[in-house]
Amino acid sequence: MKKKAIVNDTEVCQLRMQAISDTMSILSGKWKFHIIGTLIEGNKLGFMDLLREVKGIGSKMLSKELQDLELNHLVSRTVQDTKPITVQYALTEYGETLSPLIDELAKWGIEYRQSIYKSKSV
Amino acid sequence: MKKKAIVNDTEVCQLRMQAISDTMSILSGKWKFHIIGTLIEGNKLGFMDLLREVKGIGSKMLSKELQDLELNHLVSRTVQDTKPITVQYALTEYGETLSPLIDELAKWGIEYRQSIYKSKSV
DNA sequence: CAGGGTGCTTTCATATAGGAAACTACTTCC
DNA sequence: GGAAGTAGTTTCCTATATGAAAGCACCCTG
Incomplete structure (x- = not known):
């Protein structure tokens, strides 16, 4: 009797x-969800704003991650012709389609904390 | 005029x-979503089943990731008292709460592919 | 008793990610 | 002129993740 678990073999699963x-x-990476989450709340933010808001990130990582996100059209980068030149980062319309996903992520994380709390008090 | 973007400062955001x-x-890691996704489809699977189903993973990684998931009570490991000893991995009830998240992940990925396809054909 | 299957662990090696700090360049405020 | 702010880049270093391959222990089948 050959019992092979052929589970993933349908096209749908693939x-x-x-x-x-x-x-x-x-x-991927440690920071993208944070950056996007911050942009969801903050709408339009400058580089230094993000550096302050995304706790713990350094300028190198922030720069690199923003470039990645821009390449994938999730974030827009707009140079403002202001007194000291400023740059505005914002989610694109497409980037905003990530909201439900990030909501799920946050929701699950919150429930996770609650489940730990409950299991400790039992 | 001090304009500080105080976005993340509410408790809710934190x-x-x-x-x-x-x-x-x-x-975290390259494989957890794959493993969980496979377990969602496959219900109960042995180690070798998973090794076959999760394309590209090696036994070391699979073993390590399964231990991680078990520690976090997302996956159960049951040794079966069969002829050649077998082990059954399955999602716990708690692990199944990840379904909506994984669905969102998959949904977004599918739409991403479609958006690339569309933008190429324009 | 050899081959093959289950379920891993161990070793060795490399790739990638991430971080700290310094540096550039330009501007404006004091 | 010097400090400070904006927006990064560059260099150097380390930690972690991942991978390929082999080994181990046990059992069944031929």
Whole structure:
């Protein structure tokens, strides 16, 4: 009796897995969700704003991650012709489609904390 | 005129960011979403099944990731008292609460592919 | 008793990510 | 002129993640 678990073999599953990989590779790294989350709240922010808001990030990482996000059209970078030149980072319309995903992420994280709290008090 | 972008300063935002960090640290790495995704489809799978289903993973990584997931009570490991000893990995009830998140991840990834396809054909 | 299957662990090596600090360049305020 | 702010880049270093391959222990089948 050969019992092979042929689970992933349907096209739908393959596509699903591919899709998960795609999403995660675009949003990989320690900071992207933070940056996007901050931009969701802050709408339009300058480089130094983000450096302050995203706790712990350094300028190198911030710069690199913003470039990644810009390449994938999730974030827009607009140079403002102001007194000291400033740059505005904002989510693109497309970047905003990440909101439900980030909401789920946050929701799950909050419930996770609660479940730990509960299991400790039992 | 001091214009400081005080965006993240509300408790709600801090909690939200914390929650995102929590979720991502639990599900960090290249393979966890794949493993969980596969377990969602496959219900109960043995080690060798997973090794086959999760394309590209090696036994070391699989072992390590499964231990991580078990520690966080997302996956259960049950040794079966069968002829050649077998082990069953399955999502716990708690692990199944990740389904909506994984669905969002997959959904976004699929739409991402479609948006690339569209932008190329324009 | 050899081959193959299950379920891992160990070792060795490399790749990538991430961080600290210094530096550039330009401007404006005091 | 010097300090400070904006927006980064560059260099150097370390930690962590990942990978390939082999080994181990146990059992069954031929």
